[in-house]
Structure formats: C-alpha cells, structure tokens
Amino acid sequence: MTLIEALAREHPGITVLPASTRTAAYLHDAGTRAAAAGHDGPTVALPTTPHEVQALVRTAASLGVQVVPRGAGTGLSGGASARPDQLVISTERLRRIVEVAPLDELAVVEPGVLNADLNTHLAPYGLFYAPDPASHEISTLGGNIATNAGGLRCAKYGVTRESVLALDVVLADGSLISVGQRSVKGVTGLDLVSLFVGSEGVLGIVVGATLRLHPVPVARRTLTAFFPSTPDGARALAAITATPVRPAIVEFLDEPTLRDIDRASGSDLRTRGASLVLVEIDGYGIDEQERDLTAALVAVGGTVRAETAEDAQRLWELRRSGRGFGQGVPRWLVGEDIAVPRSALPDVYAYFSEIEARYGVDVSAVAHAGDGNLHPVVSRLISPGADPAVLPDDLIDAATDLVRFALSRGGTVSGEHGIGSTKLDWAGLELGERTVQAQRAIKHALDPDDLLNPGKAIPRADAYASAP
Amino acid sequence: MTLIEALAREHPGITVLPASTRTAAYLHDAGTRAAAAGHDGPTVALPTTPHEVQALVRTAASLGVQVVPRGAGTGLSGGASARPDQLVISTERLRRIVEVAPLDELAVVEPGVLNADLNTHLAPYGLFYAPDPASHEISTLGGNIATNAGGLRCAKYGVTRESVLALDVVLADGSLISVGQRSVKGVTGLDLVSLFVGSEGVLGIVVGATLRLHPVPVARRTLTAFFPSTPDGARALAAITATPVRPAIVEFLDEPTLRDIDRASGSDLRTRGASLVLVEIDGYGIDEQERDLTAALVAVGGTVRAETAEDAQRLWELRRSGRGFGQGVPRWLVGEDIAVPRSALPDVYAYFSEIEARYGVDVSAVAHAGDGNLHPVVSRLISPGADPAVLPDDLIDAATDLVRFALSRGGTVSGEHGIGSTKLDWAGLELGERTVQAQRAIKHALDPDDLLNPGKAIPRADAYASAP
Numbered sequence: 001m002t003l004i005e006a007l008a009r010e011h012p013g014i015t016v017l018p019a020s021t022r023t024a025a026y027l028h029d030a031g032t033r034a035a036a037a038g039h040d041g042p043t044v045a046l047p048t049t050p051h052e053v054q055a056l057v058r059t060a061a062s063l064g065v066q067v068v069p070r071g072a073g074t075g076l077s078g079g080a081s082a083r084p085d086q087l088v089i090s091t092e093r094l095r096r097i098v099e100v101a102p103l104d105e106l107a108v109v110e111p112g113v114l115n116a117d118l119n120t121h122l123a124p125y126g127l128f129y130a131p132d133p134a135s136h137e138i139s140t141l142g143g144n145i146a147t148n149a150g151g152l153r154c155a156k157y158g159v160t161r162e163s164v165l166a167l168d169v170v171l172a173d174g175s176l177i178s179v180g181q182r183s184v185k186g187v188t189g190l191d192l193v194s195l196f197v198g199s200e201g202v203l204g205i206v207v208g209a210t211l212r213l214h215p216v217p218v219a220r221r222t223l224t225a226f227f228p229s230t231p232d233g234a235r236a237l238a239a240i241t242a243t244p245v246r247p248a249i250v251e252f253l254d255e256p257t258l259r260d261i262d263r264a265s266g267s268d269l270r271t272r273g274a275s276l277v278l279v280e281i282d283g284y285g286i287d288e289q290e291r292d293l294t295a296a297l298v299a300v301g302g303t304v305r306a307e308t309a310e311d312a313q314r315l316w317e318l319r320r321s322g323r324g325f326g327q328g329v330p331r332w333l334v335g336e337d338i339a340v341p342r343s344a345l346p347d348v349y350a351y352f353s354e355i356e357a358r359y360g361v362d363v364s365a366v367a368h369a370g371d372g373n374l375h376p377v378v379s380r381l382i383s384p385g386a387d388p389a390v391l392p393d394d395l396i397d398a399a400t401d402l403v404r405f406a407l408s409r410g411g412t413v414s415g416e417h418g419i420g421s422t423k424l425d426w427a428g429l430e431l432g433e434r435t436v437q438a439q440r441a442i443k444h445a446l447d448p449d450d451l452l453n454p455g456k457a458i459p460r461a462d463a464y465a466s467a468p
Numbered sequence: 469m470t471l472i473e474a475l476a477r478e479h480p481g482i483t484v485l486p487a488s489t490r491t492a493a494y495l496h497d498a499g500t501r502a503a504a505a506g507h508d509g510p511t512v513a514l515p516t517t518p519h520e521v522q523a524l525v526r527t528a529a530s531l532g533v534q535v536v537p538r539g540a541g542t543g544l545s546g547g548a549s550a551r552p553d554q555l556v557i558s559t560e561r562l563r564r565i566v567e568v569a570p571l572d573e574l575a576v577v578e579p580g581v582l583n584a585d586l587n588t589h590l591a592p593y594g595l596f597y598a599p600d601p602a603s604h605e606i607s608t609l610g611g612n613i614a615t616n617a618g619g620l621r622c623a624k625y626g627v628t629r630e631s632v633l634a635l636d637v638v639l640a641d642g643s644l645i646s647v648g649q650r651s652v653k654g655v656t657g658l659d660l661v662s663l664f665v666g667s668e669g670v671l672g673i674v675v676g677a678t679l680r681l682h683p684v685p686v687a688r689r690t691l692t693a694f695f696p697s698t699p700d701g702a703r704a705l706a707a708i709t710a711t712p713v714r715p716a717i718v719e720f721l722d723e724p725t726l727r728d729i730d731r732a733s734g735s736d737l738r739t740r741g742a743s744l745v746l747v748e749i750d751g752y753g754i755d756e757q758e759r760d761l762t763a764a765l766v767a768v769g770g771t772v773r774a775e776t777a778e779d780a781q782r783l784w785e786l787r788r789s790g791r792g793f794g795q796g797v798p799r800w801l802v803g804e805d806i807a808v809p810r811s812a813l814p815d816v817y818a819y820f821s822e823i824e825a826r827y828g829v830d831v832s833a834v835a836h837a838g839d840g841n842l843h844p845v846v847s848r849l850i851s852p853g854a855d856p857a858v859l860p861d862d863l864i865d866a867a868t869d870l871v872r873f874a875l876s877r878g879g880t881v882s883g884e885h886g887i888g889s890t891k892l893d894w895a896g897l898e899l900g901e902r903t904v905q906a907q908r909a910i911k912h913a914l915d916p917d918d919l920l921n922p923g924k925a926i927p928r929a930d931a932y933a934s935a936p
Contacts, residue, residue, distance in 0.1 A: 182878030183807035184839035194662030285753025339651035343571035371652035410650030441913035
C-alpha cells in the first residue's frame with residue numbers, strides 16, 4: 001500500500017495533499033526556497049488535532065515513511081525542507097489559543113498559532129509573550145519552539161526556551177507525552193522540555209505548549225546612538241554593559257546595513273551617522289535608565305537621542321523588515337547567524353575587512369548586540385553569464401572563515417536560526433566528535449528508526465571537528 | 469583487583485578514602501543523614517582536576533563499580549547518597565574560579581566552588597550570580613547545577629538552568645565533552661547544557677561551568693506585608709501579580725512558620741501579624757515600585773512597611789536560616805518541595821487543614837511564592853516509646869496526599885530539590901509511563917551500563933502513573 005492510499009483509507013477525515021508539483025513549496029523553507037517551482041513536492045498532511053498527528057505518525061512509521069514536521073515554513077536553515085518521498089506533517093491548522101491564565105502568567109496554545117497573533121490576543125490582559133523573532137508576524141509558535149527562536153527582546157527576556165513551561169509532544173512511535181508543568185519551577189527527572197525546545201523536529205512533534213508570559217512594562221522608550229564609523233559603534237557597545245541598565249533590546253547596524261535600509265526604504269539613517277546602536281529600554285525608572293544609558297553612550301562618542309513614539313515605531317519597522325537585499329543589482333548571498341561573547345563584537349566587525357580583502361566579497365551585519373548574535377551577509381555581484389543559483393565556492397569559504405572566527409572566540413555557528421539541513425558542516429566545526437556521538441545517541445534513543453526529520457540539526461558522524 | 473587496589477595503583481596521586489566507618493558521612497546527604505554513624509561508608513575519591521575525574525571514572529567503569537558524584541552533600545533528596553560498594557567522586561577539591569569576564573557577564577568555575585564564595589569574588593566587579601538556594605553558603609555550584617537549584621531570587625532571575633551557558637562534563641565512559649558556548653545564545657544541535665543541568669549526576673559529572681552573571685541592581689528594598697491570617701496572606705499574593713512590579717523575591721510565611729521562627733530566634737514576627745509576605749524589589753524606579761506594590765498589598769488588607777536595611781538583613785537571615793525544627797519536643801517530619809501555579813497557592817494552604825484533620829498531623833509551609841514553590845513540612849509529635857527513625861506510614865500518606873493535590877493543580881513533585889533517591893515514588897505519580905520510558909532511554913543512551921548514580925532521579929519502570 002502506498003503512503004497516499006494508507007492515509008486515505010486510515011484517515012479519511014484528514015486533509016492530505018498528494019505529492020505533486022502543487023506541493024513544491026514544501027520542498028523548502030524560507031532559507032532554501034530557491035528553485036522549487038515545477039518540481040514534485042512531498043506528500044503533505046494538514047491535521048487539526050494532536051490525535052490526528054499521532055495517527056499520521058503511526059501510519060508513516062508502519063510504512064517506514066520519514067516524517068518532516070513543519071510550521072509556517074519561515075525557517076532559515078532548511079529545517080523544514082522535505083524530499084518527495086517524505087511525509088510533511090504541517091501543524092498550521094492546530095491553531096487554537098486554548099487558555100490564558102493571567103494570575104499564572106501563562107498561555108496554553110496549539111503549535112500553529114502565529115507568534116504575533118498570540119500577542120494580539122494577550123494585549124487586553126496586559127501581558128505579552130516575549131520571544132519575538134523578526135518573523136513574528138508569519139512564524140508559528142511551534143516553529144519558534146522547534147528552533148528555540150530568539151529575536152530582539154531576548155537580551156532581557158531570554159530566548160524561547162525560557163518561555164516554555166510545558167509541552168505536549170508526539171514521539172516517533174506515535175505516542176503522546178506531556179512534559180513540564182504549569183508552575184514556573186519544576187525539576188522532576190530529566191528536563192525534557194528544554195531538550196525538545198530547539199530540537200528542530202528530530203525528537204518529536206510539538207502539538208501543544210504552555211508558555212510563560214510577562215506583564216507589559218509600565219514604560220518603553222527607544223534611544224538611538226549614532227557613531228561616526230562602524231568600528232566606533234561596535235566598540236561603544238561595551239559602554240552599555242558597564243551601566244546597570246539592561247535594555248530589552250540592543251541592536252547594532254553597521255554602515256552597509258544603514259545604506260541598504262536607506263536605499264530600500266527611503267530613510268536617511270546614514271546621514272545621521274555611520275553606525276547605529278538602537279536600544280529599547282523598558283520598565284520602572286525609565287527616565288533614570290535613559291539618563292544613565294545616554295551618559296554612557298555620549299561618553300564614548302555617540303550622538304544620542306530619545307525617539308518619539310512615532311519615530312521609534314518607524315525605526316523598529318525598518319529594523320525588522322530587513323535590509324532590502326534582492327533589490328537592485330543581483331548578488332550571491334550567504335547569510336549567517338553566528339553568536340559571540342559580546343566583548344568580541346568589535347573584533348568580529350574588524351574581521352569583516354580581512355574577509356572582504358581575502359575573498360573579494362562584501363560583508364555586513366546587523367547584530368542583536370545585547371546577546372552577541374550577528375546576522376552577517378557575505379555577498380558578491382553575480383558574474384556576467386554565471387548561474388545565479390550556484391554559489392561560488394570561495395563565497396562559501398569566506399562565510400566558513402567567519403564561522404571559524406566566531407568559534408575561535410568561544411561563539412557558536414547558530415545563535416537562533418538552528419542548524420537544519422544547511423549548516424550541518426558548520427555545526428561539525430563547533431561540536432566535538434564525542435558530543436556529536438552523544439547527540440546521535442539521544443536521537444536514536446527517542447527515534448530508533450530515524451523517522452523524524454532525519455539528517456537535520458545534528459551533524460553527520462563524518463562532519464565533526466576533532467575533539468580538543 | 470579490588471577498587472581500592474586499582475585506584476592506588478593507577479592513580480597514586482589522587483586522595484582516596486577507603487570504604488570504612490570513616491566515610492560513613494558519604495552514605496547520605498543532608499536530607500537523608502539520619503543513621504549513618506558507625507556504618508561502613510563507600511570508597512571516596514577526592515580528585516583535583518577534570519583529568520583526574522576522567523581517570524577515576526574509567527577505572528571504576530573497567531571494574532564495573534558504580535559511581536556517585538557528590539558536591540558538598542547538602543542536597544535534600546538523597547541524590548548524593550551512596551552504598552558501601554560504590555565509588556563516590558567528590559568534586560569539592562575542584563574549586564578554582566578560573567575566570568571572570570565582566571564585559572561578557574560570565575564566570576568560568578570549577579564545580580567545587582561554593583555558591584556564596586563566587587558571589588564574594590564577584591562583588592568588586594559589580595556583578596552577581598543569581599541562583600541563591602538557601603544553602604548558598606555551604607553548597608557547591610556543581611551541586612547547584614546537578615539539581616538545577618532554585619532559591620529565593622529565581623522569581624525574577626530564573627533558576628540555575630537560566631544561568632548556565634556552557635559545561636564541561638565527564639561521561640560514563642570517562643570521556644570529557646564541552647557543551648554550550650560563551651555567548652548568551654546558541655542553538656547548535658540538541659541543548660545538552662539544559663539536559664545536564666538538573667540531571668542529578670545520572671548522565672555525567674560536571675567538571676567545569678561557564679555561568680551567566682547579572683549586574684548588581686542600582687537599588688534593593690525589602691517590604692513586609694503582614695496579614696491577619698494565613699488564608700488572607702495566601703489570597704493576597706495575587707495582588708502582586710496584578711501589578712507590573714516583578715520583585716526579585718516574594719516569600720510567604722504562614723502562621724506556624726512565624727511561630728517557629730520566633731521560638732527559635734527570639735523574634736516577634738507573630739505579634740505583627742499571622743502571615744507574612746516578604747518581598748525584595750530591586751532595580752531602577754525603586755520608589756515607584758514600592759508605591760505600586762504597597763498600594764496593591766494595602767488594598768487587600770496588608771500591613772505594609774518598607775524595612776530599614778538593618779531590619780531587612782535580619783529578616784532575610786531569619787528566612788534563610790530555617791524554622792528551628794529540631795528544637796523543643798521531637799517530631800516526625802516529612803519535608804516537601806512541591807510547586808504549583810501561583811494561582812493555586814491559596815488552595816494549597818487551605819488544603820493543609822484538610823490533611824491535618826484527616827491524618828492527625830501538623831502542616832505548615834514557607835513558599836517561594838513568586839514562583840509557586842512551597843516547602844511544606846508534615847509533622848507529628850513522636851509517640852512515647854516509638855522509634856524516632858521510623859516514620860509512621862500515615863505521615864507519609866499525608867505527605868503523598870499533598871503531592872497529589874499539587875499534581876492535580878498542574879504542579880510538580882519537586883520545584884528545586886530534585887528527586888534523588890527519596891522522591892522516586894512521588895515522581896512516578898507525576899510522570900506518565902511513556903515519559904519515564906523516554907527518560908530511561910536517554911539515560912541508557914549516555915550511560916548504557918548504568919554506572920553513574922544508578923537508581924536516582926528517574927522513577928523505576930514500575931513506579932509510573934498511568935499516562936492520561
């Protein structure tokens with residue numbers, strides 16, 4: 001019996017899209033979308049309940065068909081990309097906000113709820129869900145959990161892991177387990193909640209989540225600090241850490257990023273300075289916070305301003321909406337998601353020039369500077385007559401060079417996007433052989449037949465670095 | 469070759485205490501210390517480097533000897549208790565503070581450093597390590613990590629897991645892996661850091677840790693709110709959540725606890741009220757925070773006062789130093805560590821009366837009310853002629869009844885002390901059968917011969933509740 005026959009016979013009530021060119025979009029996620037149109041996609045099931053997810057996994061397992069869990073497909077590392085012989089189980093129709101418990105500051109949701117929709121729903125309660133990936137208007141909470149998504153605010157409020165209290169998870173054998181609890185604390189047995197968060201669908205499929213909420217702060221204020229150069233701005237970031245102010249957001253935009261945004265959006269950021277530290281402070285004592293932070297940033301050469309609410313909103317929209325790549329002259333691009341200890345940020349920006357000179361590329365980055373996470377883009381104009389879809393090897397070498405630099409400073413290949421299918425080799429540079437063995441052993445313990453999102457997130461055994 | 473012969477031959481430089489009555493203290497931890505004196509204890513090794521820990525584990529593994537990792541032995545759930553045929557590897561002599569990196573707000577430590585000693589070391593930097601179990605002056609950071617220790621401040625600053633960036637861990641085969649990174653964020657592969665935190669020594673032995681620090685807040689202030697009864701105080705806690713103030717600490721002391729403290733310490737808390745909400749606020753805008761919190765607590769009937777620095781210090785000492793049990797008439801005691809969603813705290817305190825009536829016991833509790841974690845003590849006067857060391861069955865039944873109540877409200881058996889060896893049956897009430905299987909599979913994946921702290925932390929297969 002084929003997969004599609006089995007699904008039709010055993011689960012007539014579940015919407016299933018047969019493998020065809022109509023499902024080509026499910027071959028890829030937002031980071032690997034390039035050349036899908038016209039190809040045959042995978043079989044796609046659209047369950048509406050946790051029980052249906054269990055049934056689908058059991059049917060797939062009985063046929064030995066591999067399963068790729070998927071949220072909204074907004075991931076940037078190929079974590080949700082699927083082959084035509086695989087079954088995609090999309091959780092986008094599990095989209096109920098089941099409960100909001102204000103006194104316990106928690107919400108119970110299904111995985112298909114969009115991040116921004118939860119916050120819209122929470123507004124009347126005076127509460128918010130903190131993790132805010134730039135994709136928050138289009139990404140699902142289930143996808144956020146699968147990637148342990150970060151965002152802008154995690155400098156103060158933590159990443160997704162810090163906001164997940166409990167999970168309902170369908171395992172590779174179709175069983176459903178509930179892990180965690182509704183209390184803030186809990187240490188009964190191993191911490192499976194944290195293990196599932198960020199596991200990119202290789203250990204189980206999240207079908208329900210109990211999320212921690214925070215009260216909307218009594219005040220929020222946006223400060224801009226412009227600096228005369230990228231190095232000046234990068235060095236100035238340490239001045240924030242030297243104060244007792246811990247902003248909700250600290251973003252750093254280098255000179256090429258300001259130019260790109262201006263070109264794409266008609267803004268005039270570059271006329272105000274050559275790099276920008278964009279800060280949101282919140283909470284009690286907002287005036288004292290502003291005073292201390294302004295003094296610190298002025299002392300290191302910044303031109304500091306508290307923005308009006310209207311200007312602030314515009315600035316955050318500019319920051320979140322990306323840099324306008326894809327406009328103008330076409331370029332080859334490699335995007336990264338490295339993170340380093342904050343003290344290494346100036347060195348990373350200084351290293352861009354070395355890479356530019358060595359490989360003949362352009363490098364720029366916006367950074368979640370509050371937590372040392374950068375999104376460098378290594379790019380080059382596409383050569384006349386060259387295939388735009390085929391990245392030159394030395395462009396990838398340049399990007400790998402930058403990854404190695406981050407690792408040499410105690411950083412990581414991926415701060416928030418995950419490893420997926422596109423960063424496995426880089427992950428092998430970070431993780432020692434024995435660590436990869438341990439990760440594979442845990443994967444095997446929960447999914448012995450390698451049915452759930454095989455080949456993602458954990459490097460291949462031959463891709464590891466030598467353990468030091 | 470016996471264990472002690474092998475250790476002497478292979479590791480002549482490592483201090484090893486042979487199994488004898490001299491090592492009887494290592495049979496137990498602070499929660500199970502009762503009747504050790506005079507019995508033969510386990511073999512105890514006191515390595516001074518990670519390499520020595522590796523060597524010891526390899527030797528033990530080659531002889532099939534089980535290993536019990538141990539910090540200062542201050543645990544309360546029997547996690548570090550050992551049998552005479554086991555090898556205790558104590559990390560108390562790995563006690564270097566390797567590095568403090570102020571700009572990265574991190575410290576690198578060995579596991580034997582005492583929690584309080586790290587904070588003493590950090591004071592000149594204007595930084596602090598947030599997790600503060602009541603044992604902070606005598607417990608090691610390695611033990612804190614093994615139990616994912618909580619404390620008073622975790623309402624605002626999170627539990628130990630939120631303060632661990634990276635770990636060096638010796639696995640059951642003696643290999644050493646480094647997991648995590650020095651940046652705040654990192655999602656490369658599975659989150660092994662979180663998995664090791666709180667794993668109570670069953671997956672590996674922590675031999676190094678990179679810890680996240682916080683800036684000392686610009687201000688700290690202690691507020692007391694006394695209420696005319698325990699139920700009044702318990703109900704009042706919700707008023708704090710309804711404000712935007714998120715105190716660093718919210719403790720709740722019921723009437724019996726106030727009486728016990730007064731009797732043990734000569735204080736007069738009970739004359740000020742019948743229950744106490746003890747709060748520390750910190751950070752910017754301390755006056756506005758005090759104003760909003762005071763208004764909220766007065767509105768629900770509290771007698772609220774901002775304490776002087778001197779009185780505040782005295783109050784926190786009284787709170788941390790325990791309740792004076794063990795003084796006066798001897799009692800049978802069962803201590804608990806349940807946690808519930810905060811909204812359920814009034815119901816838990818109300819349920820104490822039911823349990824007292826049903827089982828003929830006394831129940832009182834101090835609560836880390838900010839995160840719903842309670843430490844109830846179920847007690848009864850020891851019957852004339854009875855063996856003080858043998859707890860009556862119905863006392864344990866009473867305690868189990870309370871555990872079931874917490875679980876019925878979405879809570880947990882253990883908020884911060886861990887399961888160890890004493891709470892395995894209760895853990896079985898919390899975790900479903902398939903969850904226990906998954907935990908055991910992960911344990912088996914990393915320790916196939918069950919050499920590391922066997923029988924701890926994860927319930928036996930026959931102890932689980934039916935999965936719902």
